[in-house]
Amino acid sequence: MLNIGGLNQGVVIDHIKAGGAMKIYEYLNLEKQDCSVAIIKNAKSSKMGKKDIIKIEGPITVDLDMLGVLDPDLTLDIIEDGKITAKRNPRLPAQVTGIIRCKNPRCITSTEQELPHRFRLTNKEKGLYRCIYCEQAYKR
Amino acid sequence: MKHVISPLDLSMEELDKVLSLAESILQDPEKYSECCHGKKLATLFYEPSTRTRLSFEAAMLNLGGSVLGFSSADSSSAAKGESVADTIRVVSSYADICAMRHPKEGAPYVASIHSGIPVINAGDGGHNHPTQTLTDLFTIKTLKGRLDHLTIGFCGDLKFGRTVHSLINAMVRYPGSRFILISPDELRIPTYLREEVLEAGNIPYQESKVLEDVMPKLDILYMTRVQKERFFNEEDYIRLKDSFILDAAKMQCAGKDMLVLHPLPRVNEIATEVDDDPRAVYFRQAQLGVYVRMALIMTLLGISAG
Ligand SMILES: [Zn+2]
Numbered sequence: 001m002l003n004i005g006g007l008n009q010g011v012v013i014d015h016i017k018a019g020g021a022m023k024i025y026e027y028l029n030l031e032k033q034d035c036s037v038a039i040i041k042n043a044k045s046s047k048m049g050k051k052d053i054i055k056i057e058g059p060i061t062v063d064l065d066m067l068g069v070l071d072p073d074l075t076l077d078i079i080e081d082g083k084i085t086a087k088r089n090p091r092l093p094a095q096v097t098g099i100i101r102c103k104n105p106r107c108i109t110s111t112e113q114e115l116p117h118r119f120r121l122t123n124k125e126k127g128l129y130r131c132i133y134c135e136q137a138y139k140r
Numbered sequence: 141m142k143h144v145i146s147p148l149d150l151s152m153e154e155l156d157k158v159l160s161l162a163e164s165i166l167q168d169p170e171k172y173s174e175c176c177h178g179k180k181l182a183t184l185f186y187e188p189s190t191r192t193r194l195s196f197e198a199a200m201l202n203l204g205g206s207v208l209g210f211s212s213a214d215s216s217s218a219a220k221g222e223s224v225a226d227t228i229r230v231v232s233s234y235a236d237i238c239a240m241r242h243p244k245e246g247a248p249y250v251a252s253i254h255s256g257i258p259v260i261n262a263g264d265g266g267h268n269h270p271t272q273t274l275t276d277l278f279t280i281k282t283l284k285g286r287l288d289h290l291t292i293g294f295c296g297d298l299k300f301g302r303t304v305h306s307l308i309n310a311m312v313r314y315p316g317s318r319f320i321l322i323s324p325d326e327l328r329i330p331t332y333l334r335e336e337v338l339e340a341g342n343i344p345y346q347e348s349k350v351l352e353d354v355m356p357k358l359d360i361l362y363m364t365r366v367q368k369e370r371f372f373n374e375e376d377y378i379r380l381k382d383s384f385i386l387d388a389a390k391m392q393c394a395g396k397d398m399l400v401l402h403p404l405p406r407v408n409e410i411a412t413e414v415d416d417d418p419r420a421v422y423f424r425q426a427q428l429g430v431y432v433r434m435a436l437i438m439t440l441l442g443i444s445a446g
Contacts, residue, residue, distance in 0.1 A: 133246025
């Protein structure tokens with residue numbers, strides 16, 4: 001069992017909207033990564049009621065800021081030498097390709113399968129992404 | 141390479157230039173009758189829209205150019221499964237400019253990424269139709285003499301009506317615009333437009349369910365069709381549809397200078413008895429649409445007068 005005290009190097013992804021942990025687990029491809037992972041679901045949170053948490057021990061090679069596209073409110077606690085060295089929200093990328101898919105059935109991406117699914121950040125405060133083709137907002 | 145995919149792709153300055161050029165063409169069409177000689181417009185219509193296609197083709201022919209293209213997906217390479225990107229790459233070597241209509245949202249944008257010639261969006265699903273917006277602006281400017289300090293009423297289907305959304309987005313760029321939004325509850329303007337455009341920009345607006353009540357305040361009345369499919373049940377449709385039909389009696393509530401616009405085709409939302417009223421300008425609007433398309437084609441081809 002992994003706990004924050006025992007974490008030497010890694011990251012705690014905290015304040016994940018309850019139910020969102022598995023999506024992040026899959027996106028980070030943690031199954032295949034060389035690190036130990038603890039997933040806590042439905043943890044009590046004074047701020048959010050319920051939340052999910054993922055603790056990862058070991059080196060992570062992917063860009064964690066991309067997680068903001070899936071859940072802009074989560075926090076990243078970076079752990080080095082057993083201490084939290086940084087605690088922050090993900091910095092939302094201005095544009096993302098291939099991470100989320102447009103769900104609009106009237107969008108050109110629904111008929112032309114080879115088109116890359118690309119989104120642009122149109123509202124920073126709300127973490128709102130719009131499809132570059134049909135401009136429909138991405139609903140998480 | 142300049143493309144026009146969204147009505148907001150033209151800056152205020154570019155828009156002003158296009159509208160002024162359209163005005164010059166309107167005053168002396170003869171002067172422009174050969175200025176696109178030797179140039180070809182491709183009309184790539186993946187769904188039929190005869191009115192829009194003819195307007196583009198008339199515009200190019202009036203400029204002395206020629207036209208080629210297709211008018212439905214099943215007569216085109218799309219029926220054989222060719223992508224928009226491949227089609228536009230090929231068409232770029234046949235024509236100098238293209239107008240694309242497509243049932244899928246974003247298709248003309250995809251074309252513009254791969255195109256060697258300017259692409260004009262001639263309507264992509266329920267998304268954008270920038271030359272309709274240009275037509276609306278040119279009609280208002282020509283017949284009212286200005287685009288600022290106007291009170292514009294939109295009546296009918298304000299939820300799905302893309303022409304309404306585009307014209308609101310275009311008119312908020314002019315000082316003193318006010319809007320009166322007349323629709324049943326089911327068909328009010330989308331929340332994002334109310335919050336992110338009107339309220340965020342401090343634009344005065346009012347919502348109403350009774351056309352007669354607000355008619356005296358209007359400089360422009362922009363009518364749209366209320367489609368039966370938009371309602372959950374027949375009763376609601378029957379109960380509501382007459383409230384949003386313009387007839388001679390309702391026209392009596394309007395000021396003598398109020399203009400009635402409609403993107404056409406009309407079904408029954410404007411009674412034919414209104415057609416003879418000098419304030420009904422929707423057929424004139426369709427005619428002005430040809431001039432503004434002429435100006436846009438010239439601008440995108442980089443051709444100046446005479
Ligand atoms: Zn899309």
